[in-house]
Amino acid sequence: MTTPEPARPITPRDGSPTPTPGSAPLRVAVLGRGSIGSVLIDRLAAGAVEGAVLSAVIGRPGQAAGNTVPTGPGTPARVAVPIVEPADGIAAADVVVECASVAAARELGPDVIAAGRTLLLASIGALNDADAARRLTAGPGRLVLTTGAIGGxxxxxxxxxxxxxxxxxxxxxxxxxxxxxxxxxxxxxxxxxxxxxxxxxxxxxxxxxxxxxxxxxxxxxxxxxxxxxxxxxxxxxxxxxxxxxxxxxxxxxxxxxxxxxxxxxEPSPDNPASSALVPYAMLAALASLARPSGRFA
Ligand SMILES: NC(=O)c1ccc[n+]([C@@H]2O[C@H](COP(=O)([O-])OP(=O)(O)OC[C@H]3O[C@@H](n4cnc5c(N)ncnc54)[C@H](O)[C@@H]3O)[C@@H](O)[C@H]2O)c1
The missing domain is CATH 3.30.360.10 (Dihydrodipicolinate Reductase; domain 2)
Structure with a gap:
């Protein structure tokens, strides 16, 4: 297992310290490689979010096996994103993006928060359980909720x-x-x-x-x-x-x-139950975490 590095402070909405131009990019690990995660992985690998880099894809426990994720068209050929065990993915990231399931969010999300990382959550339904909600908001990491399929x-x-x-x-x-x-x-x-x-x-x-x-x-x-x-x-x-x-x-x-x-x-082409907008809402949230202050997008 990788020795955890301290997470960089990334709390631009809560006050200082705020990311400044030239600061190290946010390291992003993606949990879940379905309709949302696959778009996130490709877009992050293609450099779609200024100030953020894809550090890893978190696999199911015991299934990482040193594989890498092939990224889609438009991504640099050199990109080979490692699939890692949950603990290693958390250790190597500033932000973990959960787009797996309510069950995975309840199971793995508290570890992200306990490690002092930021957790960007798609499976917001995880918070409907009182114990999970307590652990997901206990800190020292920060829980950020995507607007997902809705607005306003x-x-x-x-x-x-x-x-x-x-x-x-x-x-x-x-x-x-x-x-x-x-x-x-x-x-x-x-x-x-x-x-x-x-x-x-x-x-x-x-x-x-x-x-x-x-x-x-x-x-x-x-x-x-x-x-x-x-x-x-x-x-x-x-x-x-x-x-x-x-x-x-x-x-x-x-x-x-x-x-x-x-x-x-529009429904996601890979999962009709999921909206195609959701990965882009999550990219917008990452951009918000990564950017200097004073901008909408
Ligand atoms: N907040 C919103 O507006 C919003 C909108 C759509 C979907 N969602 C939620 O986002 C989540 C992902 O949606 P999707 O459409 O990408 O689903 P999906 O079924 O297409 O993909 C989920 C992926 O996560 C993987 N996975 C599940 N548990 C895992 C674990 N423990 N470790 C590693 N991988 C795991 C699955 O194998 C699958 O590949 C779902 O919980 C969904 O309900 C939220």
Whole structure:
């Protein structure tokens, strides 16, 4: 196992020290090599984020075996990213980007935080478990949440500050095949798969939805975190036979006014349950961590 180097301080949003031009690049390790991770790996290897370098891909424990990841077109031929054991990947990184699963985030995320690294999380549903949430936010590392497939969370947070926040809803509409779950009985599956018009597959709160739709409800948990009470967020999951895009519509009212934000996302070509936008939201978050102050993008 590699001896851990101390993580570089990378807390530009919390105050000093702030990355300055010419400072060493952020070392980024990617956990999860699916629809999100493969785009992240290729884009990072191609130098898409100024001030950040891909240091490793974290494999499943016992499966790293010294392999490397072939990166895609547009990346320099010399790039050969090592696949490493979780502990080695954490030791060699300033930021670990989790894009694996809620289970992996709960299992490995606390080690990243305990090692003083920054964890950029896609599987935000991991925070719906109280013990995992406590360990993921215990420090000394910092937990950063991606905006993922949605937007407007900054405005929603402002409405929370304004007071009187109410009627917070998120309606996610997808193709039925992305909402069918292993726990559904045959009748319920058929109702979704054979629907000729939109069907509500779930209506409840952000506290309940992640266990039922673990791959589709990270956005609902994110809205619950912004609101500060997942029970106060009404979540609808709609299966639409005619949907070509995945749509997330967030709405709320506060003493400062009304808010509505709709994201219409192309599905990932590799995983129809995942939005193609997500890896780019994570790259934007990395750019934010890596850049000097005073810029949006
Ligand atoms: N926050 C959001 O808006 C948002 C949006 C889409 C997806 N997500 C979440 O992001 C995560 C990744 O999504 P995806 O579409 O890339 O999924 P995916 O299924 O395409 O890829 C996940 C990859 O992670 C790997 N993996 C799982 N556990 C691992 C472990 N312990 N160690 C190493 N690798 C592991 C899998 O083998 C797979 O290759 C999922 O949890 C998904 O729910 C979040």
């Amino acid at each position: 969370l900054d405005v929603l947070a402002a409405h929370r500050q304004a007071g009187g926040l109410r009627e917070v809803t998120i309606t996610s509409t997808k193709k039925a095949t992305s909402l069918v779950q292993p726990w559904m009985d045959a009748d319920r599956r058929a109702a979704l798969e054979q629907a000729t018009a939109p069907v509500t597959a779930f209506e409840g709160t952000a506290a309940e939805v992640i266990d039922l739709f673990p791959r589709s409800a990270n956005v609902a948990v994110a809205v619950g975190l912004v609101v500060g009470d997942p029970q106060a967020v009404t979540v609808r999951m709609v299966a639409d036979p005619d949907a070509t895009r995945t749509t997330h519509r967030i709405s709320a009212i506060s003493d400062a006014g009304a808010f509505c934000c709709t994201a219409e996302n």
